[in-house]
Amino acid sequence: MKEQILGVNVNTENYDELIPKLFANIDTKKKSLVVAINPEKLMKAKDDPALKALLNRAEFQIPDGIGVIIASKLRKGNIESRVTGVDMMDRIVREAAKTGKSIFLYGAKPGVAEAAARKLTDTYPNLQVAGTLDGYEQDTQKVLNAINEAKPEILFVAMGSPKQELWIEQHRDNLYPTLYQGVGGSFDVLAG
Numbered sequence: 245m246k247e248q249i250l251g252v253n254v255n256t257e258n259y260d261e262l263i264p265k266l267f268a269n270i271d272t273k274k275k276s277l278v279v280a281i282n283p284e285k286l287m288k289a290k291d292d293p294a295l296k297a298l299l300n301r302a303e304f305q306i307p308d309g310i311g312v313i314i315a316s317k318l319r320k321g322n323i324e325s326r327v328t329g330v331d332m333m334d335r336i337v338r339e340a341a342k343t344g345k346s347i348f349l350y351g352a353k354p355g356v357a358e359a360a361a362r363k364l365t366d367t368y369p370n371l372q373v374a375g376t377l378d379g380y381e382q383d384t385q386k387v388l389n390a391i392n393e394a395k396p397e398i399l400f401v402a403m404g405s406p407k408q409e410l411w412i413e414q415h416r417d418n419l420y421p422t423l424y425q426g427v428g429g430s431f432d433v434l435a436g
């Protein structure tokens with residue numbers, strides 16, 4: 245289910261309800277993009293129709309940010325609790341480890357994605373990390389090849405918003421993964 249906050253679609257489900265939907269799409273090879281919606285993005289999108297359309301084209305918009313919950317409550321909506329980008333990533337990774345789906349981490353400064361991957365495999369020993377790549381490689385074809393040769397089901401892109409969402413939308417037709425999430429500064433957070 246979705247509801248509109250300032251003209252932007254936002255999913256009303258919690259983590260437990262979203263995970264089966266995301267993984268069902270992986271199993272049926274339906275590509276999907278998860279974007280995190282916070283008040284900062286809503287304010288930017290208010291005056292930027294292209295950004296608003298980009299956010300609305302994503303298959304999933306998670307309510308990241310207490311302001312989104314408050315806005316929903318004020319309009320008697322159904323969004324009950326926050327679904328943050330970094331926690332959603334953690335839940336996806338946990339489910340990936342459980343179901344044998346592999347992940348790829350693309351973005352952040354050199355070394356950060358590898359460090360984040362190490363933290364994740366410490367936490368989830370069964371996790372398959374298909375590869376990592378920093379977010380400053382200028383040769384797009386090299387990036388696409390690296391991801392496609394690694395064949396991950398899930399791609400996390402950490403290049404800040406909306407750069408990461410634009411990148412995913414531009415390239416996903418030519419990419420192997422089925423599930424995409426733009427995760428902003430999450431690799432930096434994970435890497436510590």
Ligand code: UDP
Nearest residue numbers: 351352353379380402403404405428429432
């Ligand atoms: N970044 C990147 N490539 C770029 C620009 C930024 O990989 O061309 C990375 C940057 O190193 C940082 C992340 O993108 O790890 C941006 O994090 P930020 O917290 O600014 O994103 P937000 O969560 O605010 O969208």
